[in-house]
Amino acid sequence: MSESAGEGFAAVRVVERLRVVHSMIAAAQAEEVELMTQLYRLRREQQLQLGVGALYAGEDAATEIGIALKVSQRSADGLIALGLGLDNRYSGTREAFADGRIDLPRVRAISETLANASEDLVAELESRIVAYAEKAEPQRVRRTLRRWLLEADPAGQAARRKSAEADRYVKVTAADDGTALLDGVLPAAGGQALYERLREMATTQCCGNDPRITNQRRADALVALADGRGRLTCECGRADCPRTDEGEPSPTARKALVQVGVSMETLAGLQDNPALLAGLGAIDADLARQIARHARFDVITDPAARPPAPAARPTDSELRYRPAARAARRVRALDGGCRAPGCGVPPAGTDLDHQDRFDHADPENGGRTVESNLGCRCRRHHRLKTLADNGANGWQVVHHPDRKVEWRTPSGGSVITSPEGAKFLFPALAVPPVTAAGVPDAEPIRPLIDPGPVVNAMTELVHVYCTPGQRRAVRSHVGTSRVTM
Structure with a gap:
C-alpha cells in the first residue's frame, strides 16, 4: 500500500469519527434542552401554587440556569422556548434531535421557520423537513421549508408574514475591540428600503477618491x-471634491446619547484605563475621550473614600420612595447595569430597587431611599427580588459590603456580583498612557484588484443613474448563467 493510500484511509477514519462525535454532541444538546425545559416547568408549577401570576411564573429558571452553567440568561431563555416548542409542536424534530440525527442549528431552523405555521401545516410538513434536514445545512433547510410552506398554503402566507412582522426588532450588542454588532428583523420591504438607502448614500455622496471601501x-x-x-461627508480631502456642495452647510451630528463611565485620570490623559460604555462593555481610553469631547459630565466620588456619615434623622429625600435625581445618577453610574448575574440591561433601562423594603405606610420604619440601599435591577430581576422577599420563588438576594450582591438559587447555587461601573470609575490598577505619538490610524483597506480611477468613476455613474433592476437586466445578457437547485 502506498503512503498516499494510507493517508487517504486515515482521513476517511477521521471523517467517520467526526460524524459520530457530532451526532453524540447533538444528542447531548437535546438532553440539555430537555433538562432546561424540565426545570422551567418545575419552577413554574411551584410558583403558580404560591400565587405568582401565570405571565411571570417560572421566568427566573433562565437566571438559575445561567448561574449553574455560566451561560447568558438570553441563551437559556432561547433554549427553554425551543424545548417547549419541541414538546408541544415538533415531536418528530425532537425525536431526530434526541437520536443525534440533526443538530441544534438545524433544529432551530425548523422551529423558527414553522413558528407561525398552523398545526395542520406542521403535521403535513414536519416529517419531510426532518428527513431533508439530515442531509442539508441549516440555511438550505430554512429556504426549502419556506418554499414548501408557500406551495402547501399560499393563501396563508399573508397571515404568516404579518405574524412574523409583529416580531420585528432591532438590537445592539457588544462585539470585539470597541465595536458593536447591529442585529434586527424588519419587514422585507423596509429592510430592502434601508439597504438601498445606505447603498445610495455610499455611492452618490462620496467621490471615487474616498479612501473607504463600500462596506x-x-x-x-x-x-x-x-x-x-x-448624509455622508466624503473623506477624499480634496478642496474640489465633486460631492461637496459649497452652498450647503456641513452636516452636524447630534451629541451621543450614551453613558460612559471613565476615571478622571483617564479623561485627562494621565492614564489609559478602559472605560465602560453602558450596555456594551469596555472600550479603550482613546475612544472614551473622543466621546467625551461633546459630553455632559457628572462627577462621581468614590464611596470608599468618603468617611461614614454619623447617624442622623433621615432627610426628606430618604423618606420618599422615588430617589432624588442626584442619587439615582450615582447609583446607576456605580452599578453600571442590572446587578443580576448574566444580565446585560444597561443602567438607564433598570429600576432602582430597595434592598431593604421601603415601608410606604411608615417610611421611617422601612428601608430608606439612600445610595447604600438602592441597586440597579431590570424589571425582570426586580420581580425576582420581590418574589424572593415574599417567599414565592425560593431565591434569596443578600446585600454584602461594597455594594456586592449575592444571588442564592432554589437549587443551592450561589453567585456574588460586584458593581461593574465602579471598576471603571475607580480602577484599582493604573494603566500608563501611550506614548506621545499616540495610536496610529489603520491603513485604508484597498480592493485586491484596483480597476483604476476611470472604471471606478464609470461604475459610480452607473450606480447613480441606473436602478438595481436595470443593472441586473444588463448583467443577465452579458454571458452570465444561472444555476437552480
Whole structure:
C-alpha cells in the first residue's frame, strides 16, 4: 500500500469519527434542552401554587440556569422556548434531535421557520423537513421549508408574514475591540428600503477618491442617518471634491446619547484605563475621550473614600420612595447595569430597587431611599427580588459590603456580583498612557484588484443613474448563467 493510500484511509477514519462525535454532541444538546425545559416547568408549577401570576411564573429558571452553567440568561431563555416548542409542536424534530440525527442549528431552523405555521401545516410538513434536514445545512433547510410552506398554503402566507412582522426588532450588542454588532428583523420591504438607502448614500455622496471601501461607507451611512446628519461627508480631502456642495452647510451630528463611565485620570490623559460604555462593555481610553469631547459630565466620588456619615434623622429625600435625581445618577453610574448575574440591561433601562423594603405606610420604619440601599435591577430581576422577599420563588438576594450582591438559587447555587461601573470609575490598577505619538490610524483597506480611477468613476455613474433592476437586466445578457437547485 502506498503512503498516499494510507493517508487517504486515515482521513476517511477521521471523517467517520467526526460524524459520530457530532451526532453524540447533538444528542447531548437535546438532553440539555430537555433538562432546561424540565426545570422551567418545575419552577413554574411551584410558583403558580404560591400565587405568582401565570405571565411571570417560572421566568427566573433562565437566571438559575445561567448561574449553574455560566451561560447568558438570553441563551437559556432561547433554549427553554425551543424545548417547549419541541414538546408541544415538533415531536418528530425532537425525536431526530434526541437520536443525534440533526443538530441544534438545524433544529432551530425548523422551529423558527414553522413558528407561525398552523398545526395542520406542521403535521403535513414536519416529517419531510426532518428527513431533508439530515442531509442539508441549516440555511438550505430554512429556504426549502419556506418554499414548501408557500406551495402547501399560499393563501396563508399573508397571515404568516404579518405574524412574523409583529416580531420585528432591532438590537445592539457588544462585539470585539470597541465595536458593536447591529442585529434586527424588519419587514422585507423596509429592510430592502434601508439597504438601498445606505447603498445610495455610499455611492452618490462620496467621490471615487474616498479612501473607504463600500462596506465602510454603508456602515458610516447608517450612523449618519441615526445621528441626524442625514448624509455622508466624503473623506477624499480634496478642496474640489465633486460631492461637496459649497452652498450647503456641513452636516452636524447630534451629541451621543450614551453613558460612559471613565476615571478622571483617564479623561485627562494621565492614564489609559478602559472605560465602560453602558450596555456594551469596555472600550479603550482613546475612544472614551473622543466621546467625551461633546459630553455632559457628572462627577462621581468614590464611596470608599468618603468617611461614614454619623447617624442622623433621615432627610426628606430618604423618606420618599422615588430617589432624588442626584442619587439615582450615582447609583446607576456605580452599578453600571442590572446587578443580576448574566444580565446585560444597561443602567438607564433598570429600576432602582430597595434592598431593604421601603415601608410606604411608615417610611421611617422601612428601608430608606439612600445610595447604600438602592441597586440597579431590570424589571425582570426586580420581580425576582420581590418574589424572593415574599417567599414565592425560593431565591434569596443578600446585600454584602461594597455594594456586592449575592444571588442564592432554589437549587443551592450561589453567585456574588460586584458593581461593574465602579471598576471603571475607580480602577484599582493604573494603566500608563501611550506614548506621545499616540495610536496610529489603520491603513485604508484597498480592493485586491484596483480597476483604476476611470472604471471606478464609470461604475459610480452607473450606480447613480441606473436602478438595481436595470443593472441586473444588463448583467443577465452579458454571458452570465444561472444555476437552480
